[in-house]
Amino acid sequence: xxxxxxLHQSEPPALPAPYLLFLGDTVEPGYAxxxxxxxxxxxxxxxxxxxxxxxxxSTGLPAMSPTQAYAAxxxxxxxxxxxxxxxxxxxWVAALITAxxxxxxxxxxxxxxxxxxxxxxxxxxCHGRExxxxxxxxxxxxxxxxxxxxxxxxxxxxxxxxxxKKYTALALARAFTSRGLDADFRATGQTGILIAGGGIxxxxxxxxxxxxxxxxxxxxxxxxxxxxxxxxxxxxxxxYAGVSLxxxxxxxxxxxxxxxxxxRDRVLGHAHYALPSIxxxxxxxxxxxxxxxxxxxxxxxxxxxxxxDEDAARRLLAAESDRLGCAVADPIRGGAEFEALINECLx
Amino acid sequence: xxxxxxLHQSEPPALPAPYLLFLGDTVEPGYAxxxxxxxxxxxxxxxxxxxxxxxxxSTGLPAMSPTQAYAAxxxxxxxxxxxxxxxxxxxWVAALITAxxxxxxxxxxxxxxxxxxxxxxxxxxCHGRExxxxxxxxxxxxxxxxxxxxxxxxxxxxxxxxxxKKYTALALARAFTSRGLDADFRATGQTGILIAGGGIxxxxxxxxxxxxxxxxxxxxxxxxxxxxxxxxxxxxxxxYAGVSLxxxxxxxxxxxxxxxxxxRDRVLGHAHYALPSIxxxxxxxxxxxxxxxxxxxxxxxxxxxxxxDEDAARRLLAAESDRLGCAVADPIRGGAEFEALINECLx
Numbered sequence: 001x002x003x004x005x006x007l008h009q010s011e012p013p014a015l016p017a018p019y020l021l022f023l024g025d026t027v028e029p030g031y032a033x034x035x036x037x038x039x040x041x042x043x044x045x046x047x048x049x050x051x052x053x054x055x056x057x058s059t060g061l062p063a064m065s066p067t068q069a070y071a072a073x074x075x076x077x078x079x080x081x082x083x084x085x086x087x088x089x090x091x092w093v094a095a096l097i098t099a100x101x102x103x104x105x106x107x108x109x110x111x112x113x114x115x116x117x118x119x120x121x122x123x124x125x126c127h128g129r130e131x132x133x134x135x136x137x138x139x140x141x142x143x144x145x146x147x148x149x150x151x152x153x154x155x156x157x158x159x160x161x162x163x164x165k166k167y168t169a170l171a172l173a174r175a176f177t178s179r180g181l182d183a184d185f186r187a188t189g190q191t192g193i194l195i196a197g198g199g200i201x202x203x204x205x206x207x208x209x210x211x212x213x214x215x216x217x218x219x220x221x222x223x224x225x226x227x228x229x230x231x232x233x234x235x236x237x238x239x240y241a242g243v244s245l246x247x248x249x250x251x252x253x254x255x256x257x258x259x260x261x262x263x264r265d266r267v268l269g270h271a272h273y274a275l276p277s278i279x280x281x282x283x284x285x286x287x288x289x290x291x292x293x294x295x296x297x298x299x300x301x302x303x304x305x306x307x308x309d310e311d312a313a314r315r316l317l318a319a320e321s322d323r324l325g326c327a328v329a330d331p332i333r334g335g336a337e338f339e340a341l342i343n344e345c346l347x
Numbered sequence: 348x349x350x351x352x353x354l355h356q357s358e359p360p361a362l363p364a365p366y367l368l369f370l371g372d373t374v375e376p377g378y379a380x381x382x383x384x385x386x387x388x389x390x391x392x393x394x395x396x397x398x399x400x401x402x403x404x405s406t407g408l409p410a411m412s413p414t415q416a417y418a419a420x421x422x423x424x425x426x427x428x429x430x431x432x433x434x435x436x437x438x439w440v441a442a443l444i445t446a447x448x449x450x451x452x453x454x455x456x457x458x459x460x461x462x463x464x465x466x467x468x469x470x471x472x473c474h475g476r477e478x479x480x481x482x483x484x485x486x487x488x489x490x491x492x493x494x495x496x497x498x499x500x501x502x503x504x505x506x507x508x509x510x511x512k513k514y515t516a517l518a519l520a521r522a523f524t525s526r527g528l529d530a531d532f533r534a535t536g537q538t539g540i541l542i543a544g545g546g547i548x549x550x551x552x553x554x555x556x557x558x559x560x561x562x563x564x565x566x567x568x569x570x571x572x573x574x575x576x577x578x579x580x581x582x583x584x585x586x587y588a589g590v591s592l593x594x595x596x597x598x599x600x601x602x603x604x605x606x607x608x609x610x611r612d613r614v615l616g617h618a619h620y621a622l623p624s625i626x627x628x629x630x631x632x633x634x635x636x637x638x639x640x641x642x643x644x645x646x647x648x649x650x651x652x653x654x655x656d657e658d659a660a661r662r663l664l665a666a667e668s669d670r671l672g673c674a675v676a677d678p679i680r681g682g683a684e685f686e687a688l689i690n691e692c693l694x
Contacts, residue, residue: 085490086555111555143432146585146617207557207590208433208458208550238493238639241596243554245582246589270493273638291620292585 020069025054035080066102086111109190144211151221155253171331214250299345300327367416372401382427413449433458456537491558498568502600518678561597646692647674
């Protein structure tokens with residue numbers, strides 16, 4: 001057996017930790033979701049960050065070389081960015097090899113397998129380090145049956161990629177648990193899997209099995225149980241709508257929460273596409289989701305207001321709640337709006 | 348290099364032929380699309396069929412053992428059935444090994460790779476025969492851009508799987524060419540690829556790249572050119588709707604033709620799901636297709652009337668055309684209705 005391995009539910013991962021977060025020479029914050037997610041939701045496992053010249057994105061964690069990070073306790077370098085296409089650029093490889101030489105395993109959530117980089121593979125073999133691809137789905141996935149499953153399911157959906165679907169699901173799962181409910185966060189992307197320690201990378205699944213993967217991710221459960229499922233993409237996205245529809249059909253949500261970033265009016269990376277309205281996003285998710293769960297309803301809206309000050313954010317949440325006629329909250333800010341959203345989700 | 352290889356556009360296939368069509372012990376005609384498609388659209392490449400005990404599906408071609416087929420000129424056995432999940436059953440392997448021993452290469456359109464069958468792989472290596480998986484997509488696929496491409500595109504869509512989307516696209520492409528137009532049939536499934544000698548197996552593509560694969564399949568073309576694209580699944584299918592949406596978004600059709608089989612009222616293999624109406628299928632395809640091509644329109648309806656006699660079929664086509672207010676034809680029957688459908692598609 002070689003050093004690469006895959007992670008999925010029936011084979012619980014024991015990822016080496018803590019992490020050094022690698023950001024390469026990234027200039028687009030939207031591509032650094034993984035690094036930001038780990039910083040915010042698994043801070044105890046992040047010792048620092050490692051940037052290459054030209055980088056204009058930072059997590060705010062201490063800058064460290066791989067050698068410094070190893071000395072500070074790190075045991076793995078996590079590639080904390082996901083560019084379009086999921087390819088690891090050639091000019092990152094030398095830095096990754098440095099990390100292997102410093103004693104770190106490499107964890108990647110990119111489409112491209114780490115084992116496809118021969119020089120890195122040789123270095124890992126030579127130094128006895130592991131190359132771990134968390135974006136590799138389970139080998140055996142079922143075709144979706146469409147059969148209704150027991151238990152309750154909430155899916156976060158969105159007007160676009162990279163605007164808060166994972167954060168919203170994490171915050172809702174944590175809030176449900178805090179209220180004494182039996183709830184699981186179900187990860188569908190690389191960052192969520194790194195945070196949760198399990199899940200299925202929906203976007204890496206073969207298309208015919210995508211809805212089946214969503215069914216497998218959220219199996220029959222006790223009547224009072226909640227699965228809080230991380231959404232992917234958007235039904236309006238010119239590249240990823242198919243993934244979003246498969247996840248909507250397969251996860252059979254009882255409740256969807258629509259995520260949006262106020263002010264964003266174009267699709268990220270596809271500037272010739274206008275973003276859909278929140279109302280259209282609610283309507284289309286309910287229209288299409290009804291096919292596998294006729295009882296689907298909207299639990300409310302999650303706005304990413306990180307760019308606003310506290311007063312402006314609270315005013316916007318109130319105004320949008322009035323306009324849309326449903327709960328509107330920023331889960332990261334919490335407060336009464338978030339409590340109202342939780343209440344509306346639980347019905 | 349080992350014997351398995353993949354087929355795609357930039358690497359035009361030279362499939363060994365003619366074929367012996369293998370039907371296994373299949374009892375469900377809906378699963379034998381590949382064999383029927385080859386018999387009807389590439390008869391010059393089919394010398395016979397090979398059934399196992401228990402089979403209740405036949406193409407009507409002469410029954411032959413692999414040895415008899417080789418003597419009759421066959422150079423490859425084609426697995427002509429595609430069961431749910433795309434797995435080759437263990438009890439077929441001995442028959443496939445017999446074919447390899449008789450001198451035939453093996454061509455498969457199943458999800459499962461032929462090289463995953465160790466005994467078959469050993470026999471192929473030993474006898475110098477090829478194992479060819481046509482369902483393996485190109486290694487490098489792009490993320491969809493959503494950019495509008497030049498030329499004209501027609502996509503066949505459907506109320507369900509396995510009711511005439513490939514046949515309709517083949518018949519329309521042939522008719523367009525007969526009228527002197529520059530037209531290509533674009534194959535998206537294993538049978539279409541075997542018939543056309545190229546294409547991309549949409550259902551085997553990784554979900555994130557599915558719309559990008561559809562863009563690659565139908566590149567920029569001359570203003571008068573028509574790509575006639577084989578549809579997959581249905582936007583209402585509980586397992587495959589994501590594939591259908593990715594294909595709709597990526598192929599950016601100017602025209603959709605909705606395919607249906609009169610009398611079918613439940614989703615094939617998912618009997619707890621009612622089939623959508625033709626009107627709902629038209630409406631949803633136009634609604635969602637508008638996202639990447641605002642000029643999308645419905646060119647008409649294709650009905651699979653194979654189960655009706657000539658009079659009943661013509662009466663039904665006329666009645667449905669009146670009811671729906673568009674051209675309704677059975678391309679396999681041809682006639683004035685089909686001419687009207689072609690005219691409406693060409694606009």
